[in-house]
Every structure is written in C-alpha cells, then in structure tokens.
Amino acid sequence: MTSIVSPSRRAVLRTGLAATSLVAMPAILRAQGAPVKLGIIQPVTGALANDGDLGKLGAEFAVQDINAAGGLKSLGGAKLEIVFADNRSSPEVAAQETERLNGEGVAGIVGGFASGLCATASQAASRYDLPYLIDVGVADQLTQRGLKNTFRFSPSFGMVTKDALQRLVALNDAAGKPARTVVIVHEDGLFGSGLAKLLQAELPKLGFEILETVSHPTPARDMANVVLRIRSLQPDLVIPSNYYGEFVLLARTMQQQRVRPKGIYAILGGGASSLRFVKEFPQAAEGVMDCNHWPDPKNPLTAELRKRTEAAGRAFAYNVPMNYSAVRLMAEAIEKAGAPDRLKIIEALSTQSFASGVMPYGQSKFVNGQNTSALPLNTQVQGGDVKVIAPPDFAEAKANYPYKA
Amino acid sequence: MTARDLAPVLLVLGALAALPFLGLSGSGLNFLVTTLIIALAGLGWNVLGGFGGQYSFGHAAFFGTGAYATAVLQLKFGWNAWGALAAGIGLGTLVGLAIGYLSFRAGLRGSYFALVTLAFAEVFRILANTADITGGAAGLLLKLQPGLATLQFADRRIFVLLVLAFVGLALVASRWLERSRFGAHLIAVRENEEAARALGVDALAVKLGAIALSAAITAAAGGLYVQYFLYLDAGVAYGTWISVEALLAPIVGGIGTAFGPLVGALALQGLGELTKHLAGGIPGVDLVVFGACLIAVIAFAPQGLLGLRRRKRAATAGA
Numbered sequence: 001m002t003s004i005v006s007p008s009r010r011a012v013l014r015t016g017l018a019a020t021s022l023v024a025m026p027a028i029l030r031a032q033g034a035p036v037k038l039g040i041i042q043p044v045t046g047a048l049a050n051d052g053d054l055g056k057l058g059a060e061f062a063v064q065d066i067n068a069a070g071g072l073k074s075l076g077g078a079k080l081e082i083v084f085a086d087n088r089s090s091p092e093v094a095a096q097e098t099e100r101l102n103g104e105g106v107a108g109i110v111g112g113f114a115s116g117l118c119a120t121a122s123q124a125a126s127r128y129d130l131p132y133l134i135d136v137g138v139a140d141q142l143t144q145r146g147l148k149n150t151f152r153f154s155p156s157f158g159m160v161t162k163d164a165l166q167r168l169v170a171l172n173d174a175a176g177k178p179a180r181t182v183v184i185v186h187e188d189g190l191f192g193s194g195l196a197k198l199l200q201a202e203l204p205k206l207g208f209e210i211l212e213t214v215s216h217p218t219p220a221r222d223m224a225n226v227v228l229r230i231r232s233l234q235p236d237l238v239i240p241s242n243y244y245g246e247f248v249l250l251a252r253t254m255q256q257q258r259v260r261p262k263g264i265y266a267i268l269g270g271g272a273s274s275l276r277f278v279k280e281f282p283q284a285a286e287g288v289m290d291c292n293h294w295p296d297p298k299n300p301l302t303a304e305l306r307k308r309t310e311a312a313g314r315a316f317a318y319n320v321p322m323n324y325s326a327v328r329l330m331a332e333a334i335e336k337a338g339a340p341d342r343l344k345i346i347e348a349l350s351t352q353s354f355a356s357g358v359m360p361y362g363q364s365k366f367v368n369g370q371n372t373s374a375l376p377l378n379t380q381v382q383g384g385d386v387k388v389i390a391p392p393d394f395a396e397a398k399a400n401y402p403y404k405a
Numbered sequence: 406m407t408a409r410d411l412a413p414v415l416l417v418l419g420a421l422a423a424l425p426f427l428g429l430s431g432s433g434l435n436f437l438v439t440t441l442i443i444a445l446a447g448l449g450w451n452v453l454g455g456f457g458g459q460y461s462f463g464h465a466a467f468f469g470t471g472a473y474a475t476a477v478l479q480l481k482f483g484w485n486a487w488g489a490l491a492a493g494i495g496l497g498t499l500v501g502l503a504i505g506y507l508s509f510r511a512g513l514r515g516s517y518f519a520l521v522t523l524a525f526a527e528v529f530r531i532l533a534n535t536a537d538i539t540g541g542a543a544g545l546l547l548k549l550q551p552g553l554a555t556l557q558f559a560d561r562r563i564f565v566l567l568v569l570a571f572v573g574l575a576l577v578a579s580r581w582l583e584r585s586r587f588g589a590h591l592i593a594v595r596e597n598e599e600a601a602r603a604l605g606v607d608a609l610a611v612k613l614g615a616i617a618l619s620a621a622i623t624a625a626a627g628g629l630y631v632q633y634f635l636y637l638d639a640g641v642a643y644g645t646w647i648s649v650e651a652l653l654a655p656i657v658g659g660i661g662t663a664f665g666p667l668v669g670a671l672a673l674q675g676l677g678e679l680t681k682h683l684a685g686g687i688p689g690v691d692l693v694v695f696g697a698c699l700i701a702v703i704a705f706a707p708q709g710l711l712g713l714r715r716r717k718r719a720a721t722a723g724a
Contacts (some may be wrong), residue, residue: 044688053688086688091641092439092634099432119546119636126549127431141546188534193541217531 033071033078036340038063038330039101039109039130040082041121042323046089050244051113051319054309055135056084058323059110061308062357066331074335087112091120098124107340108133108333110326113319115139122150131333131345135326136293136319138268143369149342151349151366153326153359154293155374157268161198164267164291167378167390169206171401177207178402179236179262184213185226185250187242195241195267211235220246223253230254236262236402240269247271251284262402266290273379273386276315285381287403289389294377295321296360297388297396305358325357329364360394406584414576417664422569425562434561438633440674441568442626446647447654447666448575449623454652455661456582457615458595460515463522464623464651466504466529469642471497471624472631476545477538479555486556490628497624498617505616509609514598523648530643544638547631556632568629572667575622579663591615595661623651657702659711668710673699 040059042052063080071077083104087094094117101109102124108131112118118137125132126147134142134152138160143152155163172179184199186192196213203210211233214226227250230238238261240250248271251264264287266272272290295302295318305324306316314320330345332354337344353363361373378390380399387397421441425434446468454460474493478484484492508521533539551559558564582588590611593601602608627647631637641647650670655661658669676698680691706713 045692049688088692090646091636091638092630095634096432096435096439099430099435103430103432116544116636116638116641119544120634123549123635124435139543141543145546145548147549188531188542193535194543 033076035079035081036072036075036334037081037083037104037106038327039085039098039104039106039111040323040327041085041087041094041097041101041109041111041117043089043113043117044086048089048114051317052086052089054314054317054319055111055113055323057309057312057314058305058320059327061305061320062324062327062331066328072331072335074338075340078340080331087117087121089114089117091116094118094121095124097121098130101125102128102130106130107342108330108345110330111135111323112137115142118142122147125149129342129346131330131342131349133326133330133349135322147369148350149346151369151371153329153361153364153371153374154322155376156370157194159374160268160291160376161195163376164378165199165202165206167291168265171378171390171399175399175401180207180209181211181233181235182208182237182239183211183230183233183235185230185238185240185242186213186215187218187220187246188215192241199239208237216242216246218243218246220249223249224257226250227253227257227259230261231257231259238264240264240266240272242269244271244274244277248277248281248284251277251288252281255281255284260403260405264288264403266292268292268376272381274315274317275386276317278381278384278386279315282384286384286405287381287400289378289380289399289401291376291378293318293322294360294379294386294388295325295358296394298394299358301358321358325359328357329354406581410580410584411577413664414573414580417576417667418569418573421572422566425565431561434565436674436678437565438561438568440670441565441572442630442633443647443650443654443674444667444670445568445572445575445629446623446626446651447658447670448572448579449619449621449626450651451579451619451655451660451662451666452582452622453615453619455655455665456579456588456595457591457612457619459612459615460519460652461522461619462519462645462648462652463504463524463526464619465526465643465645465648466522467497467501467620467623468627468630468647468651469526469529469533469639470500471627472637472642473533473539473545473627474624475628476547476631476637479547480545481538485554486632487554490556490625490632493628494621494624497627498621500624501616501620502613504620505613509612509616523645526643526645526648530639533643534639539639540637542639544636544641545631547635549635557635564633568633571622571625571629575625576663576667578618578622583663587611587614592661653699655709657699657709659709659715662709662711665709665711672710 042055044052063082067079071079083106085097085101087097098121110133112121112134115137118134122132126149132150136154138157140156140158184196186196269290271277272288273292278285305321309316309320333345333348336348353365356364360375364371364373377388379386380389388394389399450464471493474496475489478489504525513521534542551557590606594608594611598608654669655666659665680694
C-alpha cells in the first residue's frame, strides 16, 4: 500500500523540478514580454514558388535582426515569432491559411505576393480585424475595397506605370529623343494585358509610335516568331511585360538573332532586375532596363541583405528587401501600438508614419491603405550587375541609352 | 421516390447542418464551406460522369460560367446577388447544353469527349483572361457588403447552411437518378449505348439532359464560390484545378453513387488539411503525402470509399 502511495525520491525530485520551472516560467516571460506572433504568408509551392521562397527569406532576416536588437522595445523586449503559411499560389488556400493564422493568434500578417492571393487573404483577415500588410500585390483595386485592415507597402500598378512613363520620356529626352517607334511584347495575363492597354493609350500622347503589340501566353516555349517580327519592324524601343521564364527566353532569342534595339525598357519586368537572370545569361541581360520594385542602393543594409541572400544559396531579387522592410514596418507598428492588439495596430498603421527599411520610400504613410511614399526605381543591367539609373536621388550609375555595347 | 429514399439525405444534411453550431472555429467553418462547394461541383460531375459514364475533364467551363455570370451581373449590371446566382446557373446550363450538343452529336465518347471538354474549358479560360467584361487577367473583386440582398453573411454559419441547401438539392437529384426512369436510361447508355438505343432509348436526349443537370449543379458551385471568396480570375474560374477537384471527389468517394462526391470531398479536403499539420516546416511535403494517400486509395479502393463498404458487405454476405 505505502509503496504505491509514497512516491520515490527520484519522482519527487523530478516533479519538484518541473513545478519550480513551471512557477518560474511566467516570471521569465513577464520580464521579457511574451513573444508576439507574426503571420508570414507566401507562395512557397506552385507556380510562384521562387518568389515566395525569397519573400519568406526576407521576412526571416527581418525577424532575426529585430530579435537580435532586443525585440519589441515598447513591449518589454518581447521577441517576434514567425508563424509561416504557404498559400500554394492559390487564392482559396490563401484564405484558408489566413484562417489558420488567425486561429494561432497572430498580431498581424505580412505578405501575399500576387494580387489574387492578397485579395482573398486580406478579406479573410478583415473578418477578425487582423492587420494585413501586402508586400507586392500590385492590382490597384486591392486597397479600394474599403477594408480597414488592409495596407499595401509597395507602389500600386497605377503608381508604377505613371512613374515608368514619365521616366521613359525623361530618359529619351535627355539622350536627344533617339527613340520614336515602339513594339510592345506582353504576356496575356495580369501584368501584360493591363499594361499593354495602358501603353497603347498613353504612349502616342507622349510622342511615341506603337508599331505593333505582340501578345503571348504564359508559359511560352519559343520566342523565335516574336523576335522575327521585331526584327522586321525595326523598332527603336522594345517594351516587354512578362514573367521570368518568358522574359529570359525573349532576351536570349533577341541576342541570338542579333536584334539590338536602342533600348529594352521593361515595366514590372519578370526577369529584368533579377540577379538570377543576370548571372545565368550575362550577355542577354546586359543593357536591359526595368522600372520595378528595388531597394535603395545607397542604404548599406541593401548590400548586406544581398550578401546574406547569397550566403543562403539564393540569387537576390526585390522580394527579399521588400519583405524585410515590410516586416520591419509591421514590427514598428506593433511597437507604436504598444501592445499586440489588432485594432491598435490598425490604428497606428492608418495614422502614423514609419521607417521604410531598405526600400526607397523615405517615411511610409498610408492613405486609404496605400503607402503614398512608395516609389519604383529604374534599373539597368550594367557590367553583370543591376544598377539603379533613375530617379536621380537614388541613381548609382548613368543610363547606357541608346544602348552601346 | 419514396420517403425511404430521402431519409439518408435528410440525415446527412442534418448532421452537416448541426456542425457549424457546435462551436466550430473560423478555420473549421472556412474548411466546411470550401469542402461543400467542391462537393457540389463533384455532385455535378457525378451526374454526367458517374451516372452517365461521360468523363468530362472540363467541368471548369460550367463552374467558371456560373461564377463569372454571378459576379459580372452584380458588378457591371447592378443585379441583385440572388438573381445573378440564378442567372449564373441558367447560363452554366446553356453552356452545358451547347458543349453537349456539339460533342454528343459528333458521337464523341471516352477520351475524345474528355479532351473536347478540356479544350472548351481552356478556350473559356483564355477568353476570360483577355475580355474586358471579366476584368481581364486582373480578375474581379466583389465588394464586401454583408446583407441578405448581396448574399454575403457576416455570420458564416448562414453561408454554410446556404451551400448545404444546394448540396441537399443535388443529393436529391442524385437519388432521383438512382430511382427514376430517366436515371435508368442514363445508366443504360453508360453501360452500353448501342444496346440502349436498340431498346428505344433516345441516347442523345438522355445525355443532353444529363449534361444540362450536371452543368447546372456545377455552375451553382461556381456562383457560391465567388459569393464566398469575393474574388475571381480566369485561373480560378476556368482553371484545371476545379475540373480535377470535381472529378477526384466522386472517384475517391464512390463514382456513380449519390453520396460518393460528398464523402470524397470531405475525405480529400480533410486529408489535405491533415497532411498540412504533418508536414512540419518543409514546403510541399504535405502535397507529397497527399499524393501518396491518393495513390493508396486508387490502388486499394478502386470503387471509392463507399465501394469499400459495399465490398465489405458483399464479402460478409458471401461468408
């Protein structure tokens, strides 16, 4: 009887230890502040896996840095903790994963990547007043739905195209107007079709003549016919708008067939400012210009992020600095809210201004959910690297235009 | 049909209707809505594929038409959501009749019919991707406006009940196929079209009736999808994903049975959620596990999950 009831010395020690650690734990947690959970949602499987993988990496770098620098100061040094969700490049999975993140008690969500994925996820989050910071979904409507919880860090499609056209005119004027004729090559999806329509309306007003608009599906396996057409039309300027694979194919085919217009000017180009393209096909990439998301080259952190990305075995693209900066902004919003309280974070995001990490946005401020300071940069591949050529405040190199090898 | 035929339907519906009121989390509710919408699309596929033996790989054509009509009529023409949904179902039916007439008249069967339906869905996808009225590749966003007239509910339990009502109607239609003369004709065509025609069955009319009913049910699923997620683009509406989901659910659950698609959708989506938690941090592992489970089901239960039960019953009866 006694042998059953009385515990052994060892058992007493063990439970005693467990009990003390249980009692001591909350004290430790209180001293440091309970960790704040942050939802990161990216497409790491499916068609957009490459982008999602880089976005995730950027978010992880940000959390590492924030925690290494002492966590969230106004919350007693509370650490940030990532709860990751894979939206599988599919809108309904994005909604379901947002529900899961809510169930796990995240204070906010950062990410999404593509417009459709951001649309369903931010809407699902709005049911719970869960702050949602879009990294790069560009569709203008995303912030026009009256969702109070949804904010976009990067410039919208309308903002990018406006800047892209202005800078194209400035570039051409500065060089003595060498380009007059244009061929547009676009994929028949979101970026391509929308952009082609806009260019067809705007370019003639700016003094350019559109010789032809060529569309192609994604994926496309062969660009020979497109390039032959460009060759016969002899345009001064080629404006491509397509995804990574097709853009690379187009640039390579143009190089093979020795079609060299005065400039290749991509807008939100899939490959033009990806270092993977530059590294894999340096000759085809040389001279290609792009108006796209890009970090401030004069910020020393940009070079550091690039080194860390390469150390992780990936080629640098804008997804890394974009998500790095977006997560830092969300952390600042939580700090300003003073608590991981969703409504207070939304309040902070909609009324205050924030540092923009390594992105060239100065102080980010949200009006109706859109960061009005967001700004795309113009880049050109020069000497096997991506260099910023406009606007002047951020330029690190002069534009090679009209292109001379 | 007698009350005995309908009793199981009511029982299953009652059980599913009670689920949301047992304190299901948001994640659970969302899972239930998505699964029921896929089950509804699967029930539609099952009418033509299961009972009629005409395997379609392009039910996205109906799903997408239902979805786009529901969204476009509201957004561009200011229709009431209920009217738009009804019109979406009507248009989906018409698309079904048109595809059916063209392919059945040409005598397409088996893989040829499957390929033609796949091609139709792809053509619709490309058209929707470029047309202005469908919002092109940027897609359409319905405004979030909870209310009875807009068919959006702040309380998602009501939406579960709404989808469940449609699933109920589709189940009743499936039960009716199991019992009615039309259903018997359809099954006769599936088993041997020449023999059925020799016995005086108008095979073309029967198949057209089946594809119309099938398309209507799947179009309803599309309309409900857009009412729930409030977002639609060509890849969602006419993409191959929904064609595959619509045929996987009945094949896994039990092809040509009334409850097969529902059981299949619940099992597949449930398995998908479950494997997500098993995968840990490595992306894509859950999909590998999901695929392996799917192969196992096809290998060990070729008649589907309901067929497994039937086989067991037959085995015990034999012994």
